[in-house]
Amino acid sequence: MxxxxxxxxxxxxxxxxxxxxxxxxxxxxxxxxxxxxxxxxxxxxxxxxxxxxxxxxxxxxxxxxxxxxxxxxxxxxxxxxxxxxxxxxxxxxxxxxxxxxxxxxxxxxxxxxxxxxxxxxxxxxxxLGEAEDQESDVLGVMLGTGVGGALIMRGELRRGPHGAAGEIGHTPGYSDLVCTCGQTGHLETLASGTSIARRYEQRAGRSVGGSREVADLADAGDADAKAVFRDAGRALALACSSAATLLDVSQAVIGGGVSHAWHLLQPGIDDALRTDAPITGIPLQIRPATHGxxxxxxxxxxxxxxxxxxxxx
Ligand SMILES: [Zn+2]
Missing domain, CATH: 3.30.420.40 (ATPase, nucleotide binding domain)
Incomplete structure (x- = not known):
């Protein structure tokens, strides 16, 4: 930027x-x-x-x-x-x-x-929309149908030599579930809106219309729905923590439809930041997007x- x-x-x-x-x-x-x-x-x-x-x-x-x-x-x-x-x-x-x-x-x-x-x-x-004029070093993650990532360092968007930098949704190690890309265990298998609905259906044994419905169920006290969002929040924070450790970036802004259920992601985020904070000791702040x-x-x-x-x- x-x-x-x-x-x-x-x-x-x-x-x-x-x-x-x-x-x-x-x-x-x-x-x-x-x-x-x-x-x-x-x-x-x-x-x-x-x-x-x-x-x-x-x-x-x-x-x-x-x-x-x-x-x-x-x-x-x-x-x-x-x-x-x-x-x-x-x-x-x-x-x-x-x-x-x-x-x-x-x-x-x-x-x-x-x-x-x-x-x-x-x-x-x-x-760019979320960070403009505010932060010079920040990681962005969008939790939508899929999971996408982006990075601004020293005020500049880092696209990578092939324009493919930041594809954090398809990094492995978060589960043993098959991803939309065909590989296994990617962040997206837990943290995308599509995955949140699938994970709930597997736990609860009944179908839902989408992640928004799972959020409504969680708000109504459904333990499976709460657990699915907690798992999503934890996986998201682990990914942010890895990126923060690698790049010395201590801010992450989270957008996309799933981020509207921030209060449901927060317990898993807090949990991961307690157990797996960057060992640099620099506090990692993970916050919801503000421009919707x-x-x-x-x-x-x-x-x-x-x-x-x-x-x-
Ligand atoms: Zn994938």
């Missing part, structure tokens, strides 16, 4: 920055001014099964509607998958997406919208702002 405090924007009053959050089920758009005040917002269903072009068409149509009457200075995208940040092309993605790998998302959106577009992995964007569903689009806007300030070639 690059800071540009104090820089004067060469733009009129009607110019805006746009952040797009592209996921497997929905596309959400925020239109913001230079102070990150949200002027307009909207969302549509993501046509993920119809391919990259359909996704770009849907996103561009929503942006055009929401920015009517404004001048769009730059667009930032947070998208699911491994992203080649330099070209804005998708390098790898889950099976939810048809014809997404290899799709030049930045180029396609720039053609449709007539302005510069930058594309960031959605978990990276989430962390807006974090990815806000982080995408932070990227777009950097793009808008770049010298014109």
């Amino acid at each position: 690059t800071h540009h405090q104090g820089t004067t924007m060469p733009a009129g009053d009607d110019s805006v920055l746009v952040g797009i959050d592209i996921g497997g089920t929905k596309i959400a758009v925020l239109v913001c001014d230079d102070e990150r005040r949200v002027l307009r917002r909207g969302e549509v269903a993501a046509p993920a099964a119809e391919g990259g072009r359909a996704m770009a068409d849907a996103a561009a149509a929503l942006v055009r509607t929401l920015t009517d009457g404004f001048t769009v200075r730059a667009v930032g995208v947070g998208a699911a998958g491994v992203i080649d940040h330099d070209t804005g092309t998708i390098r790898a993605a889950s099976a939810t997406f048809t014809d997404w790998v290899g799709f030049p998302l930045a180029t396609e959106l720039a053609q449709r919208l007539g302005c510069a577009v930058t594309v960031e992995n959605d978990v990276n964007a989430f962390l 569903a807006d974090a990815v689009a806000l982080g995408a806007i932070a990227s777009a702002r950097t793009l808008a300030l770049a010298p014109v070639a």
Whole structure:
């Protein structure tokens, strides 16, 4: 992340920055001014099964509607998958997406919208949205359908040489359960929303609609539901502790749908931080995200702002 405090924007009053959050089920758009005040917002269903072009068409149509009457200075995208940040092309993605790998998302959106577009992995964007101007060294973890991770060190997002840094959800050693990726024991087998529902079903012997329903059951006193969230919280904190030990990062911010049940994750987090705190002795703080569903689009806007300030070639 690059800071540009104090820089004067060469733009009129009607110019805006746009952040797009592209996921497997929905596309959400925020239109913001230079102070990150949200002027307009909207969302549509993501046509993920119809391919990259359909996704770009849907996103561009929503942006055009929401920015009517404004001048769009730059667009930032947070998208699911491994992203080649330099070209804005998708390098790898889950099976939810048809014809997404290899799709030049930045180029396609720039053609449709007539302005510069930058594309960031959605978990990276989430962390930019949550950490901007607050923390220079922080780990981000999103507990959603899957589990994703991201890292900011010295104020800079660390993408790794292949754009794949931070994939903490698929690190092993947390269970003996089969992961969505086909391997065994990954963090995601305990801490994703999907896994929380599966683990509850296995313990309680009855099916549930999703992790939100498990959270409601836990709040109503269901011991199995509480245990499943406790296990998720413990696994999450162990992963954060490993990362903190490796990287000397003492802050972790947790987002995604599962993080809304923070009070249910907290007992397992506290437990793990008691038994498995980083041996450096530096306290590890694990906290819930504060921007909710807006974090990815806000982080995408932070990227777009950097793009808008770049010298014109
Ligand atoms: Zn996995």
